[in-house]
Amino acid sequence: MVSRGAGARQRMLTAALDVLDEAGLAGFTMEAVARRAGASKATLYRRWPTTGALLVDAMDATYRPFPTPDTGSVAKDVTEILNAFVTLLERTPFPRLLAAFIDAAERDPALSKLHTDLTNRRREPLLTVLERGRDRGELPPDTDPELTTDLLTSPFFYRHFVAHRPIPRRMVADVITRVLNPGSARGLTDC
């Protein structure tokens, strides 16, 4: 059971997602969201002073934190997280929201900052499993978890948003092999 307030908030966020999904950022106005939610604009403005603030909460609502796996194997942990991420990209409203956000953030430094905060929270599970892997000696002691997180996740963003290509199921394994397991006969130097 949720409180009446929480139900109303959720209904408005759902309406915001619907509007963004259909109309994109171009049609994302307080008026359109209010109409969709069957609420007054005043009610919306009481909770969200700007469309930017509403956009951030709607974005956040689509995001259920990835669990942080702890299987004892860094490759397995990373596989679990990346598979969940691919599902998020391919089967949820998340990418449309993110696309609207990418455009908005390019024009509005405040939104850009908010998006940075959201992104940082989303990076946490991967950073944690990489740090654990390093501490267990599975990864070299000079591994940079931040750069490694960039290398592991960015190819999937790129595929979806820039190259507009499908993400083959084996891509998760291929990226992990190239990024985490580079000793496997794939280098400029010979081993």
Next chain:
Amino acid sequence: MVSRGAGARQRMLTAALDVLDEAGLAGFTMEAVARRAGASKATLYRRWPTTGALLVDAMDATYRPFPTPDTGSVAKDVTEILNAFVTLLERTPFPRLLAAFIDAAERDPALSKLHTDLTNRRREPLLTVLERGRDRGELPPDTDPELTTDLLTSPFFYRHFVAHRPIPRRMVADVITRVLNPGSARGLTDC
């Protein structure tokens, strides 16, 4: 010297870029571009049947093809291309255009397809230098140039559009080391 027609076309594309830069996709209409260019809407529609078609040409106009270097060293060639790419991301209107495009493509399959074509052309120089490096034996014979191109370029897109973090100058070298030179004591397996 350009012909009168080419000059008019260029003026309209410049106007389109200005409108997109200031107003984003939300304000990108034939009317706004016509007003900015001092042209009639009919003139614009004669060249571009839809705002999507205009967007594609405007996007293309910001893109001067990267030269395809041929220094004899794959690492040097890749460094040149990635440095030029970082400059494009940090010092030109390209990222704002791309951001608008990312949002538009998420909602319009035709634009998505056009963007795929543009992206494929932009990948060519990197694919070429990677293939040459493989053919010279600098890279392992089983190197996949497509995946390697994803791994080399996507961290910069991600940094700019998703993480909204600055791109440190040494990031190009770090990414190249991790992606092309993995034998350097950075792996799950020991060499």
